[in-house]
Amino acid sequence: xxxxxxxxxxxxxxxxxxxxxxxxxxxxxxxxxxxxxxxxxxxxxxxxxxxxxxxxxxxxxxxxxxxxxxxxxxxxxxxxxxxxxxxxxxxxxxxxxxxxxxxxxxxxxxxxxxxxxxxxxxxxxxxxxxxxxxxxxxxxxxxxxxxxxxxxxxxxxxxxxxxxxxxxxxxxxxxxxx
Numbered sequence: 001x002x003x004x005x006x007x008x009x010x011x012x013x014x015x016x017x018x019x020x021x022x023x024x025x026x027x028x029x030x031x032x033x034x035x036x037x038x039x040x041x042x043x044x045x046x047x048x049x050x051x052x053x054x055x056x057x058x059x060x061x062x063x064x065x066x067x068x069x070x071x072x073x074x075x076x077x078x079x080x081x082x083x084x085x086x087x088x089x090x091x092x093x094x095x096x097x098x099x100x101x102x103x104x105x106x107x108x109x110x111x112x113x114x115x116x117x118x119x120x121x122x123x124x125x126x127x128x129x130x131x132x133x134x135x136x137x138x139x140x141x142x143x144x145x146x147x148x149x150x151x152x153x154x155x156x157x158x159x160x161x162x163x164x165x166x167x168x169x170x171x172x173x174x175x176x177x178x
Contacts, residue, residue: 003050006030007057014058022150025100026059030115032093043089048124049081052113055099056128059111063101068147069132074139079108080129082164087123094118103155104141107131110157127161 010028020026030051038044043051060066060076069076089095096116103110108129115124132139145154 003054006054010054010058011061014062017058017062019064020059020062022063022101022148023155024063025098026055026062028055028058028097028099030054030095030097032089032091032095034091037091041090045083045085048083048085048115051115052097052099052126052128055097055113056111059099059101064148065144068144072134072139072147074132074134077131077133078128079131080165080168081126082161083124083126085124087117087121089115089117089123095123102127102161103157104145105157106141107138109141109144110161127164129165 014026014028032043036043036047036051057066060069065076068074097113098116099111099113101109102112108131111128111130113126113128114122117123132141132144
């Protein structure tokens with residue numbers, strides 16, 4: 001089940017937090033609960049994605065993106081992700097999550113997120129390619145930037161991010177049935 005109560009807690013907690021500039025980082029703290037675990041007694045990989053939502057949604061709120069989405073009746077959908085799992089997260093462990101926008105291209109916004117343990121180890125790292133949609137089609141990122149009133153010049157994506165998503169884009173779609 002989606003962690004709606006935890007999301008509500010995050011939205012309440014950060015509702016009056018200072019606004020973020022286009023390249024600033026949203027930092028939040030989370031605990032791994034028993035219902036987040038899989039049979040190996042570690043954070044379930046699917047739940048990891050849901051917990052990343054708990055950072056991404058308040059980030060959108062603080063950066064002004066959420067208000068723009070609401071005003072224009074646009075939606076945000078994750079159109080791709082790159083995830084790396086490097087350290088097990090276990091029951092009752094507390095993590096720090098960092099969320100920031102790392103750039104955009106003509107079609108997508110790219111959001112970087114990471115989970116850090118108390119000893120400073122990066123447990124998980126993800127890059128999420130997000131599309132803004134409205135009226136049944138994708139909204140160009142230039143329109144989003146104008147709606148956000150961002151003067152910030154586009155930031156070039158790190159080469160490895162562009163290469164990874166370019167490789168993903170080269171996969172056949174739809175895939176062959178197995």
